[in-house]
Amino acid sequence: MKNDLLAINELFRKRVGISENEMITFETLDYVLEKAAKSIPFENLCIIANNTYELTKENLLTKIVLRNEGGLCYELNTILNFFLIENGFKADLIRGITFNHQNQCWNRIGRTHVANLVMHNGELYIIDTGFGGNLPLKPVPLNGESVTSENGEFRVKKEESEHGDYIFEMKLKHKDKDWKAGYAFDSKKVVEDMGELNEIQKVILEHEESPFNKKPLINRITDNGNITLTNSSFTEWTDGIVKKEEIDENKFKELSKEHFGLSI
CATH class of the missing domain: 3.30.2140.20 (Arylamine N-acetyltransferase fold)
Incomplete structure (x- = not known):
């Protein structure tokens, strides 16, 4: 390199x-x-x-x-x-x-x-x-x-x-x-x-009190707010309006790719 x-x-x-x-x-x-x-x-x-x-x-x-x-x-x-x-x-x-x-x-x-x-x-x-x-x-x-x-x-x-x-x-x-x-x-x-x-x-x-070793967390700033994905939910903040949906493992993988470009 x-x-x-x-x-x-x-x-x-x-x-x-x-x-x-x-x-x-x-x-x-x-x-x-x-x-x-x-x-x-x-x-x-x-x-x-x-x-x-x-x-x-x-x-x-x-x-x-x-x-x-x-x-x-x-x-x-x-x-x-x-x-x-x-x-x-x-x-x-x-x-x-x-x-x-x-x-x-x-x-x-x-x-x-x-x-x-x-x-x-x-x-x-x-x-x-x-x-x-x-x-x-x-x-x-x-x-x-x-x-x-x-x-x-x-x-x-x-x-x-x-x-x-x-x-x-x-x-x-x-x-x-x-x-x-x-x-x-x-x-x-x-x-x-x-x-x-x-x-x-x-x-x-x-560390047992680490906030990042318990469950997956993905976040990204967007043009109108931000989006957060865990293994159990997907949350969108758009111009102050929050929308949250419960998800399963398959949906987690799908949303990881769609919104964050990550292949799980």
């Missing part, structure tokens, strides 16, 4: 539908993030099948942009990180701990969320394409200012805690009336190597 970063740049563009000669600037990142969110599904099928792989540049390239599969945060944001760096951005990966709204507490599996931290004109921004239906679809500054996209409002609040120095917050369109916590992170602790990501994958695969 030729230089894998070069391959990622070319093939990531093809995967999400961006012209190979189009200049990627900070001002066009909204476009890149929207394209990625609508093209690459957030999914845990490898975890459910207990068919994980070593996280390397080449393996991520093969899975996401050659086999046209999706992945979880540590896969989706890492492939985006390679793409951003190849296009001249100063981008690091950070680890966050997500908030469990059902139990109203920080998840006990630790800092298993992965997102990008990008420096632009002296300002830091969270760039996240691996947070399921909660994607901001835009860079979110760490200065507390909120950004608005077709998926809702998003901000990063400065708050010192045992989990770091910032909290990513969201107010999803048609779903939330008030701000709610997404994840806390430490802006000063960046991911040093792929070994950390492999540790995260191991926790996601094995």
Whole structure:
């Protein structure tokens, strides 16, 4: 294989539908993030099948942009990180701990969320394409200012805690009336190597409180909302209207292919 970063740049563009000669600037990142969110599904099928792989540049390239599969945060944001760096951005990966709204507490599996931290004109921004239906679809500054996209409002609040120095917050369109916590992170602790990501994958695969090792979950942003598929239901959010249907295993396979391009 030729230089894998070069391959990622070319093939990531093809995967999400961006012209190979189009200049990627900070001002066009909204476009890149929207394209990625609508093209690459957030999914845990490898975890459910207990068919994980070593996280390397080449393996991520093969899975996401050659086999046209999706992945979880540590896969989706890492492939985006390679793409951003190849296009001249100063981008690091950070680890966050997500908030469990059902139990109203920080998840006990630790800092298993992965997102990008990008420096632009002296300002830091969270760039996240691996947070399921909660994607901001835009860079979110760490200065507390909120950004608005077709998926809702998003901000990063400065708050010192045992989990770091910032909290990513969201107010999803048609779903939330008030701000709610997404994840806390430490802006000063960046991911040093792929070994950390492999540790995260191991926790996601094995931890009894992992939200992703119980049942299959596939999600993708659409032009008018988002769609979520599990082994028992298919849910469509369209302009604030939710439609949910119960399904069986055969229907799950059919919908996986039809809506997400995944062959089960």
